[in-house]
Structures are given as structure tokens and as C-alpha cells.
Amino acid sequence: MIELVIDARRKDLGGFEVGRVLPFHSRRMVGPFIFLDQMGPAEFAPGAAAIDVRPHPHIGLSTLTYLFEGEILHHDNLGYNQPIRPGEVNWMTAGKGIVHSERTDPLKKSRGGPMHGMQAWVALPDEAEEIDPSFHHLGEDAQPSYENGGLFARLVAGEAYGAKASAPVSSPLFYVHWELQPGVRTAPPPGKGGGGMSERALFVAKGAIEVGDRTFHEGQMIVLEPTAEPTVKALVQSTVMVLGGEPVGERLIWWNFVASSQARIDQAKADWKAGRMKLPSEDDLEFIPLPEEPVQAQAAPAPVEPKPTDPV
Template identity: 80%
Template sequence: MIDLVINARKKDLGGFEVGRVLPFHQRRMVGPFIFLDQMGPAEFAPGAEAINVRPHPHIGLSTLTYLFEGEIMHRDNTGATQAIRPGEVNWMTAGKGVVHSERTDPLKKSQGGPMHGMQAWIALPLESEDVDPSFHHHGEADQPAYENGGLFARLVAGEAYGAKAAVPVSSPLFYVHWELAEGVRTAPPPGRGAGGYSERALYVVRGEVEVGDQTFHEGQMIVLEPAAEPTVTAKRPSTVMVLGGEPVGERIIWWNFVASSQAKIDAAKADWKAGRMKLPTEDDLEFIPLPDVPSTPEPAPKPDQTHPV
């Protein structure tokens, strides 16, 4: 029933801890999901640095940000400036190249408060790798939800349980948020043997669940066998993200770049290093350099040196 269990690896991002789940050396992807982080939970003191991710580039993927607590301000070079709050979705498709930043708004920073959420990267299929970048924000009304008998389920992206979310995905996938009261029993979307998805996984954000005859706790991803049809039982109140979909093929992941070929990765590295990727208009005074150059903030590229990739 269970193919693999992945324990989130703790990463300190300068005063803010994440749990890195994907990629994993034994399992690079689940469906098109190629990267998954649990952000926090954290409690920032008033005036603390909080979230401060400088502008950086992506290619070949869509990013999906989803929060349980807190707020993050997104800015990118498509012109989007959008705060995301709990229960909402920020969906950014990089395609041939996008640059964005994620920061805590100065007012929120002065107040302090909690931060907890999930960051996922979804690899684009070959036919979408070089699309123009785009950004979409979706509120709770765009995400089908169900609540009954101690189970709350929200379809964040894709299709599952006969419903479809508004997020403009590029390949077959699903991403579901469960809140389970103690004792609640439920099941993931069907697997390949039942005419469903080829690859599926459960990630326990908090609490403890039983899958088959095994118990799993927060920070663990349970990758299911393709034909498995398990019942999931909450041993105590739990938050679980359920995800999967159809594979899009082998992908190379290097830093913030995802691609089907090394040539695309190398071109993106050269473009970013040479300042050929435009920074967000409202956040263009600094950026994150390539990992092989000094990590201190550098001056932004001159306007005449930048253009969208």
C-alpha cells in the first residue's frame, strides 16, 4: 500500500525554518510536483525580519503558495503585486522565465504574528515549458470545499472528488487540504487501478494519522502505491495535504530552475547572471545572485540591460 515514507528535512532560511519534503533522493517527484516545502509554523516578534525573499528567477514550473496562517506579499515581473492570506492561492507560471519576490509587508512586520504555509513547485509539461509567464490569485470561493462530520476538505488545485478548482493547471493533478477531527476516516482520490491518478501522496502538516496499519506524524510524506486504495484515520486532530497527478517526464532541477534539458538550465543561468531577466518594477533594488557568486545583495541590473527572457 505504501511505496515510500519521506521525512521533511529542516532548513534554516535565516531565522525562518522550513521542512523540505521534495525533491528527495529516492523520490524526485510525485506526479508533476517537483518541490514541496512546509513553511513554519513560526511566530515572528514585532519588528522581526519575517519573510524577506529577494527577487529571484524561475523557469519551467508553476509555483503554488498556500497559507494556513500569516500573510506574504508577492511581486513579480509580470506586473503582479498581490498579498496572499490563509485559504487563498497564489499561482505563478514561470514558463520561459519569471522573476519574483516574497516579503512581509512593513505594517505586518511591525505587528509581528504567525506564519505557516506550504510552497509547491509543479513542473510544466513539455508543451508548456516555454509559455509566457503569468500570475493568478484565487480566493476561497474559487476552491471547492466540503465539510461534514469533522472533515473539512478544500480542493486547492486540479481535479478530485468530482470537483475542479479554478487554478489554471497545465497537466492532470490534484492538491487537497484536509482538516481532520480525531477519529475521522477518509480516503485520497482514487489511484491508477481505480481509473484515477498514477501517483499520489499524503503529507502530514500537523497531528497524526493512520494509513493501513501504520501511523504517521507531522513532517512525514506517505507516497502511495499506484493501485492502493487506503483509508486514512486521524488519531488526533490533523492537517494533511493530499497531492499527486500524472508524471510529466524526467526533469532537471538546479537552484530555482526546472527544465527538460541541461541546455535550458544553462541558458537561464547565463541570462540571470548577465542581468537579462527583468526585475519586478516595485522591487528592483536588489536580487539573489546565482549560487556560484557572492551571496550578499548586489545592485540591480541597469534598466538598459534587462528584458524579459
């Protein structure tokens, strides 16, 4: 039933720990998901360093930010300035190019508090790689949810279980948040043999689960075989992200850029270095410069105030 298990690579960034899940050297994508990070869990002391990612560019992808705890303030060069809180979705489509920052609000920083969430990048299909950039903030009511018998499920994006979320996806996918009480059994959306998506995975953000006769814990991604139809059992109270979709084709990833050709990535590099990509009007006093060294995406350290070789 299980094709591969990926352990998140953890990195302490000055009191804030993140875990890089995708891309992985032997599995760069799951469906259109080309990047997956777990942010935290962390507890910031009052006034301590928090989320402080300076303006930086993207092309060829949609970013999906989703929180379990805490708050992040988004600024972009389309003019959106939007805090995101638990259960909400920030869906930003870069297309031909966008610039944004992710910060902790100064008042929130002064008070301190928890931070735990996920950030995913979804590669755009060929026909959408150069669409105009856009941003959508979606509240909890835009995401179908279900609760019964110790299972809470929220459809964060895409289609699954006969429901459809409001995020404006560009290709077939699903992204589901499960909260499971101990002993609860459930199942992911069907695979290829059951009329579902070709590629699927489970990521344990908290707790421990059993799939088949194997146990998996926090920080592990379980990539399922295309035709597998497993039952998942929570061994303790657990938070699990379930994701999948149809492949969009081979993609290159360099720093924050995703594209189907090296020429397009080279153009984005030149545009950022030359200052041809506008900074957010509400956050234009600094930015992350273009890295001067090659970026090995599958082994890059996790973001949040990155070093020059980090994707963010």
C-alpha cells in the first residue's frame, strides 16, 4: 500500500523550527504539490523573533498557507495586506510573477504566542503558468467540513468526498485537514483504481497513526501506491494533512521559481536582479536578493528569513 515514507528535515531557525517534506530527492512532487513545509510547532516568547520573511518573488505556482495556531500577515504587490488565522486559507497564484512578504504583526510579536501551520506550493499546469497573478483569502465557511465520532475533516482546497472547496485551483487536486481522536478510523480519498486521483499522500503534523500494520509519527509523509485503499487509525490525538492530485508534468524549481523550462527561470532571475518586479507598497523597504549560488531544491534548508540558497 505504501510507496515511500519521507521524514521531514527539521531545522532550527533561531527559535522557530520548520520541517521540509517536499521536494525530496526520490520524490519531488505528489500530484501538483511541489513543495510542502511544516511551520513549527513553536511557542514565541513576547518580543522574540517570529515570522519575518522579507519580500521575495514567485512564478509558475500557487502558494497555499494554512494554520493550526498563530497568525501570519501577508503583503503582496497586488495591494493585498491580509492576516491569516487558523482554519483560513491564503491562496496566492504567482503565474507570470508576484512579490510578497510574510511577517508577524508587531502587536502579535510583542505578545508572543504559538505558531503551527503548513505551507504548500502547487505547480501550475502548462496553460496556466503565465496567467496574471492573483490572491484570495478564504475563511472557514469557504471550506466544507465534517465532524462525527471523533473525526473532524476540512477540505482546504480542491475536490474530495463529494465536496468542493472555494480555492481557485488550476488542476485536479485535494488537500484535506483531519483532526483524529484516539482510536478513530478513516480513509483517504480513493486512488486511481477507485476513480480518484493518481497520486496521494498523508502527512502527520501531530500525533501518530497506523496505516496497514505500520505506525507513523509526527513529521512523516506516507506516499500511497496509486491503487491502495488503506484504512487509517489514530493511535493518539492526531493532526493529519491528506493531499493528492494529478501530475502536471515535469517542473524545474530554483529558489522561489517553478517553471517547465530553464529559460523561464533564467528570465525570472534576471527580472528580480534588475528590479523589474515591484515590491509590495506596504512593505518596500527591504527584500531578499537573488541568490548568487546554485540552489539544490531537494536539499535546500527550510524558509523563514532564509540564507541565499533557501526557497521561501
